Every structure is written in C-alpha cells, then in structure tokens.
Amino acid sequence: MRNIDKSFPGVRALSQAQFELMPGEVHALMGENGAGKSTLMKVLSGVYDRDAGEVLLDGKAVEITSPRQAQDAGISIIHQELALMRDLTAAQNIFIGREPRRFGILDERQLNRDTAAIFKSMNLNLEPTVLVETLTIAKQQMVEIAKALSYRSRVLIMDEPTAALNDAEIAELFAIINRLKAEGVGIVYISHKMDEIKRISDRVTVMRDGEYVGTVPAAETPIETIISMMVGRTLNTEAHAIPDTSGQPVALEVKGLNRGREIRDVSFSVRQGEILGFAGLMGAGRTEVARAIFGADRKESGEIWVHGERVGITAPRDAVSKGIGYLSEDRKLFGLATGMDVRNNIALASLERFTNPAGVLDEAGMEKSARDYIRQLAIKTPSDTQEARLLSGGNQQKVVIAKWLLRDCDILIFDEPTRGIDVGAKSEIYKLLNNLAAQGKAIIVISSELPEILRLSHRIAVMCEGRLTGILPGDASQEEIMRLATMREAAMRPDAERKIA
Amino acid sequence: MTDTAAPAQKSGIRMTGAFHRLLAFSGLIALVVVFSLASPNFMQTQNILAILQATAVNGVLAIAVTLVIITGGIDLSVGTLMTFCAVIAGVFLTYWGLPMPIGILGAILAGAASGLISGTVVAKLKVPPFIATLGMMLILKGLSLVISGTRPIYFNDTPGFNQIALGSVVGQIIPAVPVPNGVMILFLVALLTAFILGKTALGRYTFALGSNEEAVRLSGVNVDRWKIGVYALSGAIVGVGGVLIASRLNSAQPALGQGYELEAIAAVVIGGTSLSGGRGTVLGTLIGALIISVLANGLRILSVAQEWQTVVTGTIIILAVYADILRRRKL
Amino acid sequence: MTDTAAPAQKSGIRMTGAFHRLLAFSGLIALVVVFSLASPNFMQTQNILAILQATAVNGVLAIAVTLVIITGGIDLSVGTLMTFCAVIAGVFLTYWGLPMPIGILGAILAGAASGLISGTVVAKLKVPPFIATLGMMLILKGLSLVISGTRPIYFNDTPGFNQIALGSVVGQIIPAVPVPNGVMILFLVALLTAFILGKTALGRYTFALGSNEEAVRLSGVNVDRWKIGVYALSGAIVGVGGVLIASRLNSAQPALGQGYELEAIAAVVIGGTSLSGGRGTVLGTLIGALIISVLANGLRILSVAQEWQTVVTGTIIILAVYADILRRRKL
C-alpha cells in the first residue's frame, strides 16, 4: 500500500500512509488510538474507498472497492468492532454468503460440520448451533476469528483480535497464527498489547496521526523504541508502590450475592482508597457480579453495604445515587449513546448537575467540563460536538471513562477499562486510577489481562465459575492467581472453597 | 468448561423451542375458550370456517409483511398492493378475456414487480422502508383507481374464479370439513414461506439483514440484491392475497385496501416478530392473524356494541403482546 | 494536535449546520416554485393562508409524534387521541357548560393522561410502542364514540370557541396578514417543543433514549420516568391539536382521526427525523408537514384528477426523502 490518503468529514484519518506485507510474515501494525490503523486496513479490505494512493498485490496495482473483491483477492479481515449477526447461530455467521447448498437448499448439517471442524482446529469448544447473541464478547470474538480463518486467505488482517480474550485463548490464537504463517499466509496484526507484539510478530510498522512513521524488525527493536515511535516521546513505566489501605474504612461490602449458576455466594469488601482487582477466566462471572451490584441485572439474594449502611439497589439509578459507577465491558452496547456527541456522552450520567430548577440545561457548563476531560484524558476528537460513534475505539472508551469521572462517584467499578486502549493512554488510565484511589475512592477493576491486574491491584479477587475462589494480596504471583482461577473442584465443594477464601 | 454446559444448553434450547411454540398458542386458546363458554354459536363448524375464511386474506398479507419486517424493514403498501394485484387480475381476465391461470399469474407478477420497485428504492436509493412503502401505498392506490376507472371489475366472465377462495377441494374429499380453498391457500403460502425462511439462502439473508446489515455487507454479500429479492417475494405473496380477495368478492374493488396494512403488521407483531428485525416466524404470524379474526368474530357473535368492540380489541391486542413478553421473560 | 483541528472543524459544523437547514427547505421551495409557475392562483395571500391553516392540525400532531419517534418509538394513536381530546373539550364545554379555558385545559390534560398511559405501557410493561399505541388508537376511537354517544358535539354554547383556530389576532394588529390563530398556535407549539428538545433535560433524554436506551439506564438515569414524560408531553401536544380541530369545525367529530397518524408520521420522516430514533428536529417536521399541505393544495388548485393526485403525492414523498438523503450524503 502506498501513499494512501483518506479523509472523513472534519477528520484526516490517513495521509500518505504506507504498509508492506510479505507472504508468511506476521506484521504488527501499531499506533496510538486514532492513529489510523483500522482505517488503513479497512481501505485494504474494501470497506472504505481511498481518496488517493495505490494498493499493489504481488507487485500489480489492484482496485479493491468492496469486501467481496477483497475476499476474491484473498484478503480477509477480523474487524475491531464485532460485526456479527446476533440472531444467527455461530455456524450461520461464519459461512454467511458461502452457505453450503444441496439442490439450492441450505445444507445445515454440512454447515455445522464444517464449522465444527474449524472450531476443532482452533481447539475451541463451542456448539456450531449456538446463537451468537447468547455468547460472551470473548466467544463472539472467537467466532469472528473462526470466520476469518474459514476464508483460507493469503492475507489475514486481525484488528485487535485479543482485546476480549484471556491468556489461554490468546495462546491458542498464536498457535493458529504460527500455523498459518508456516502455510505462507501474510498476517497483519493490530494490537495494543506490547508483549504480544514481541511474541508473535516479525516486523512492526508504526503509524502516528494517520502517517507512516517507520518499519522495524520486531525481535531486535526494544519495546521502548516502538513506544516512542508511536507517541513521539518516551513513557516512564516505573512500578507503582502499593499503599497500605487496611486501616481505611470499608466503602463497599457485598455479602452472599447469588444468582443461579452465574453468581454463587460472592462476598467481599473494598476499602476507601483501595483498588480491588478481579481476575478470572472468561465467563468466570466477574461481569455478572459487577452488574448485579450495580443493579443492572436482578440478584436472587445478597446484601450490599455502602459506607457501613445497607442499601437496596434494584436499578442502576439506585446504585448511582449511592455513589457507585460502573464502566461496562461492552462500550458500544452499554456504554455510549452512539448517536450523540462527545459532550453529551460525558454529561450523560450527570445531567441533573447541569440542569436548573426549570429543567433548562447549562450548555456552557457541559461544554467546559467535556473539554476538561477531553484534555485530561487526551481524547482524540475534532471537537466536543463530534458524534461519539465516529471516534476510534479507544477514544470511545475514554469518553465512557470521562462520563464516570464527571459523575464523581465514591465507588467505581471498571470492567475491562483498557480494552482496546493504546499503551500511552493505558498508562494514563493507570495513573488516573491510582490518583482516584489516592483521593480515597474505592475501585474495583475487572480485567482479563493479568499484568494489568498485577500492576494496579492492592488486593486481587479471583473468580471461577461464579464463585469467589480467593482474595490474594496485590503482590501475588501469576501462578497463584491462575491456580485460583481454575479451581473448579473447589467450586464443586463449597466447604473446601470457603477455607481458601 | 463449555463441554459440560454445551449439550445441556442445546437440549435446553430445543425444549424451550417446542415449549415456546406451544405456549405461543396460549393467547389464541384462551380467547377461543372464553368465546366458546360465552356463546354456543361460537364453536360451530360454520363459524370456525367463517373465522378461517376471514383470516385468509389478512393472513397472507401478514406473511408477506413478516418477510420485510424480519429484514428490519416495514411495508405499508401491502393493503393497496393487494388491491392493485386484484385490479390487474380483473384487467387480464375481464377486460382482456385471458385464461384464468394467466390472470392469476399476472396478479402475482404485478405484486412481485411492485415489491421489486419498493425493494430497489429501499436498497439502492436508501430511502427508509417506511417512506418508500408509504409512497408506494399512495401510488398503487391511485393506479388501481386509474386502471379500473374507479369502478369494481367483476369476474362474471371467468366462471370458477370465485372458487379459488370460496370453493372447497377438501370438502369434496371429506364433506364433513369443507375448508374453503382460500384457507388452504393461506396454509400453503405459510408452509412455502416457512420453508424459504428456514431452508434457503434467501431466508438466511432475510434474518441476517435484520440482524446486522452492515455485518452482512462486510462479509461480502450482495446485500442490495438479496434485499430486493425479499421485497419482491413479499410482493408476490401479496399478489396471492390480491387473487384471494378478488375471488372472494368475485370482483376487484379498487378502493379497498388502505388500513389493511396496519392490521397485517399488528398480526405480525402479535405473533412475536420483532419490529427491529432479525427474528420472527411464519407460525407466529398465523397465530397473530387468527387472534385478530377470532377476536373480531367472537365479539360480533356476542353482539357487543361496535364502539365497545373497538375498545376491547385495542385492550386485548396490548394484553396479548404483554402476555407474550411475560412468557418470554420467564423462559 | 486536536487543538489546531478543533476551531476549523467547529466552524465547519456551524456552517454546514446552517447550510443544512437552508437546504432542507429546498424541497419545499421547489414545490412552491413549480406550483406558482403552473397556476396564478397558487401564490395568492388567501391561498398561502389556506395552506398554513391546513397545516395547523397535522403540524401539531406531527410535532407530537416527533418527540416519540426521537426516543425510538412510534405513536399510532395521535389521530384518534386528537379526536378524543376534542370530545373531552365538548363534554366539558357543551355538556357540562364549563368555561372555555377549563375545556381547553381538559382536552390538553386528557391528551397528557393518555400519553401517560401509553408511555407507562411502553416503559413499564415493555410492550413495543407500535403495539401499545395501536391498542390505544383503537381504545380511544371506541371511547370517543362511547363518550359522545356517537354523535358530534357542537360548541354553539361557547361563543368564541371557533376563534381559537379561525380568528386572527395577528390580523387585528396587521390587517394585511390575517394569519389565523391556529397557525400561530402551531408556531408556538413548534417553538416550545424545539426549546424543550434543545435546552432542557427532558429533551436531552429524549435524544439519549433513542440513541442507546441501555446506556442511559446504565448511567443511572430513571429511564422509565423520562420516557413516560416524553409520551405525556407528546399527548398534551396532541391535546392542543384536538382543541384546534374542534375549534376549526366548531364541533367534536367522534369518528374523525383515524388515518391522521400516518400523515403525521409521514411529515416527521419527510422532515428528516429518523424512525430508528436518536435524531430529529421540530423545524424539519414543520417543513415536512408544509410539504404535504402544499402538495395537496397545489394539486387541487391545478384540478389534477383525484386518483392522479394520490399517485403524484406518493411519488413526491419518496423523491423528497431521497433528495434529503442525497443532500446529507454530500455534506
């Protein structure tokens, strides 16, 4: 790809961007949120028409103006934002447009057999006939990967495929990538997880502000160099000292929370100024616990105490009025009012603060605070009146964070707060969380990235199959966490588990 | 960990599927039971046949609109398109004296052609389905009047035409259950549509479009072509409805049809199809159409004053859908 | 790097915003120009006033339904609710002999109450708005007939009642432009609603609900209460429409109203409001309503045969929306 330009109304997403991929190589594409990575790949895969520049395949210029043409040219892509048909089954999703037929009639059994074969080759345990809607984001992501694999393309683009995956699944994905690589498939790999880049890629291309910065070999180049290419400066990543919060008053206490198989007798507490990390495998029930506390889902039993007072929470508004904020793991579905602008999304949870007794809004006040947060969190947006859905994924996430910061809650639950966020912003968010804790806020961080849990948490709660299998100190080892996260037998025997917890 | 969960879940889905289908009838059954208890005349064979006969046209229209709604669209033109197709049949058979099968084919093709146009306006010009089909509704209404010269066209020169809806092939074989052909045609259309929805690529894309059109596009599918196909199929089914109503009245009534679209859409939604697309069943739509007919018939049998019939119908439509929502929530 | 981009972009948005608004009129202006050229009778003051007068009721209903559509809902009951409110005014003023302001208030409150009920059914019982308001449409239609005893209620005992819509306060001040009060009321309602939508918390939540209701709920907002509030406000506006039509006809006609909902919704969509919610403007709706009135009036002035009027109207509705889509795409 050479000299690619692409502009959106008010935004120049790509300017003279370039990229080169060899057969059988894994080529990482890196850059901050909004650098233009996804846009470049969408140009390559026929989603967007480029404004200028050329695309060469095997040295010959090609015109790719539709996803179909890209497929025919042997290019397939896993999009950053999940693009699945929620009402169809996994198998139906994977083979959409290429359904096996017999005498013009869909051959559903063949479809499911083919899908099962792909799942098997991925070591993925999933029924082909399961409705996508009922799957967690992680499993949906696996379905997307399966779909991309099913095309057997020469070029496979993966736009943040691991953002929703846990370590075991990531390892599985890397095994698949290595296999494809051996078969001569060229792979474009976009991710914000530095360690992955080192583990999997051969070369790294870095973009900044829609422009090409440079390409370096992955093995020889130190991570710091790549990061400074991305952000144009060096980041200091010194470890954070864990403060002692054991003397602080308890801010949030959960006792005996239960719901069906998803949440089984979960009890824990968070103190003011403390960051409690929640670790566990995909589907361990962390999100369920958070949503139950927040009142987003119903709970069967259990007490919630805020600042030593028992509170009845039946809806999110009860939780918010008690000073609890929840940043959900699926920003598109649950976090953003996508049609609204950045300013209103930031103000969404605090609108009454900007409302005078007559019900009239203080637009200037909203603008001011929106701008404050845009600056503070370095949200990349042309203005605070840009529609939120037009921001890049990572910047959308920052907007949702800003919403809860503005709301000024005492207790904050962050579910996968750095999903899809670049290193620079990630360390900003870590700093932010540390500051919030230092201000005395009680914070729960749910994350599937162990380094993140270890980096942030003062204490670490580990869940497995709906149970809290233990709470570890913040300096616990990865092995200890994994042991608790996979402690299924404990889940079977309630008394055994209690001892550990 | 999915190993253990998966099979259980699968049979779970199957079970609830069957259970679900059974329960979907519950609203209908409740109505039937209430009316049977309230009036001895309700459960007569003749009345049951009258109810089925009354369902035929609305049922066919509702099935047609189900397809469009599953794609996430809506079709306001079904009522006037039905009339337009009936008028076309009248022109072919009465004005031009063509043989009956050609008249029927003409009506169905006219429906398909109109669907093709609506579909093209929606898919290519990106006009929202509500507006595209509202426009078509008016255009077709006007054209029906123009073509027919604002007069009904009678089918007196086509003997046997009124047997399409009113005759009973079943009754010739089993005299005890003289189910009118119109009703059998409704069932045939339902079966065929259910087959297309469940077993063919067109059906698959119908659901896929309503579920996430952008995702389908990104998968390299020619979204526009399939969408137009769905509208055309839907139009063809409306054409069948046009033949049915023409046969039932032995005439093409050019002013008929407006308002029928709302009743058809109501049947679809009562039948559990979501207006936001992606899900829906033909069986549900059939049940929805039956609920509406049973309600209208039962209230008449009970001699409820007409203004109160309206009030009761409105209330029961809301309650039926609410009951359906409660049932789903429990499952 | 955002710093430099921001100011340019912002003025860009402002410019396109104003430009956009200007262009939105283009469809309307095109129609006006065509009709003016085609008939010398079109551009008379009297005819302009007639068009405005004809827009008043549909315009008010369309504004009411705009609110609901922005939340992602739909309201099919506006037509029969308007009638119901007119009947309530009739009962208050003619049957009970209460003073005029109380009759007006009664109609508006009746509208708000009905909206409250629809809103509650939608928000609390989770019945889809299409069905909830379809049910309400039937219920209100029946109730209007019941309450009025299926006959019109005249306002002959309330002198001045027909001046609400027909009189002209403006004309008393500036005799050259005797804009009827009904039209002024439409503009007032439009201004007020635009203010509420743009400047108040209720308005902001109206958009937010249509944009992503779940996200609003998870932001700790009492979604149900605001949604019910929007429906109630919408109902109250319909109540104003009820007063207008009652005043215009100097009577409450209990059988009127069905079918008006489609015309109102058409005005909203022609005005650029998306049926999927989250966006829309009162100004757009006003223009949409005007386009419909101008079209109807112009075709009548040209004495186009009625059946062709329908065809042309359908075509132009589609074209107007298509032109709007093209315009947006260019920006």
Place this chain on the structure above:
Amino acid sequence: QDQVDIALISKGFQHQFWQAVKAGADQAAADLGVSVTFEGPESESQVDRQMDMLAAALSREPDAIGFAALDSQAALPLLQQANDAGIPIIAFDSGVDSDIPLATATTDNVAAAALAADVMAEKIGGEGKVAVVGHDQTSRTGIDRVEGFVNRMKEAYPNIEVVSIQYGGGDQLQSTEITKSILLANPDLDGIFGSNEGSAIGVANGKQELGSDVVVIGFDSGAAQKSMIENGVMAGAITQNPVGIGYQTVQAAVAALNGEDLPKVIDTGFYYYDATNMDDPEIAAVLYD
C-alpha cells in the same frame, strides 16, 4: 332468550347518516319488542369486512337479517347461505341484484342528486360554474350522487359547467381544505354540491373560512347542517329518510317473520329542504340531529 333477534349489517357505523338509520332501527325494535344489532365497516370500500360481519352474524343464527350491500354481487354466496338457512333478509339503503331479499327499503340516490342539480341550477340562474365535493369515489352512493348531479347538469342545463369534482372521503376537515382549494382556483365559481353530511359541512366551512358567497347545496341532515341552512351559509340540502329506512327495515323483517307479504321495494323517499320548509312536520320528521 326468545326475543326475536335481528342483525343489521350496514355500510357504515360512525357516520351520522348510519347512526340515524340505527336510531330508526332501535326505535322500531323498541316499538315491536324485538332486539336488533347494528354493525358496519369503517369505510364504504371495505367490502370484505362487510362479508366477515355478515358471516359472523349468520353464525349467530339470527331470526332475520337486514343488509345494506356495499357490493351486491360479492355478498351473494353468503346471502344464499342465509336463504338456505331460512333466515329472511331485508335489503336497505341500496338494493341487491338478486331475488333473495324479501324487500328493499331504499332511496333513489341518482334521482335525489338530480334534484340537487335542479335546485342548484335554479339558485344560480341557469348558467355558470359549479363544483362537486364527493364523499366517495367508488361506493354506490358516492357514484350515484355525483353522477346523478353531473348528468342532470349536462342534460338539462347546458350553460352550467361542472369545473371540478373532488373527493374528501366524507371527512369534514379534508372536505374543507378541498373546498378552499376549489374556490381559490376558480374565483368565479357559482355553486358547490356536497354529496353527504361530512362533505356538505366541509363545503360550508370552506366557504365561510374564505368569506365566499358561493351557493352551497348539501345532502343529508344533522344539527350542523340544519343550523347552516338556517343561517344561510347553505342554501339547502337533499335529505333522505334514514330514520325511516332503519325503522321500516326492522318493521319489514318482523312482518316477514310473521309470514306477511311485503312489497318488493319500500321507497323511503327523499326531499329538498331549506330554511323555508325545515319546520314543516313532514320534513322535520325525516331530518335527524
């Protein structure tokens, strides 16, 4: 219950004309000690809805049926079914092309509209331009009244031109808007005929809103139309005898049940009325509020 049960299926329900028919039927039911039900579709185009109503009425096994056919051919199979079941049928408002109805209580709409044309011609002095605001483009009554008026003008009054025929669906507001357009497009118009109550009131409203002095002839009655005639906005109107139609239909049904012979046609008549004769007992009796 052993009370005689008579089902009336009419062409409409909400409109005042049909309510007047219903009132007549209810009156007869009270006088004769029978019970009647009265039903009709939303609009006069919904032929199939009327069939459903007729079918449901048959299932109820009534003793007799009164039926105002929207389309007489379409109803034949069901009427045959009723006939086979031995249920006597009385047609009302417009006839059925068949021997099945024992009697038909009806108005001659063509003649009634021709009378309107005669009156109109007289009021505008035998020459000029007139327009028609019809209530329905396709229904029997709609067609008969418009054609009755227009044909009479053509045949008897060559100097009168019908410049515009438009249809407002019997909706007052729509008819008002139509009238205003017609008046604005034809400033030299002399008269407008409104073909039913809603149309006539709409025409008069439009005339008033524009302050025009066009001659308005209406059709049917109702409180509003009567007062418009009283205060001169409307010159006059044709009335049928809807109350009489309802009353005589029920009366004929009861007579049939008692085995009495019935005349094939019961002409319920029509009249022209204006401010001068409205209070005549003969006229006042056929007007409704």
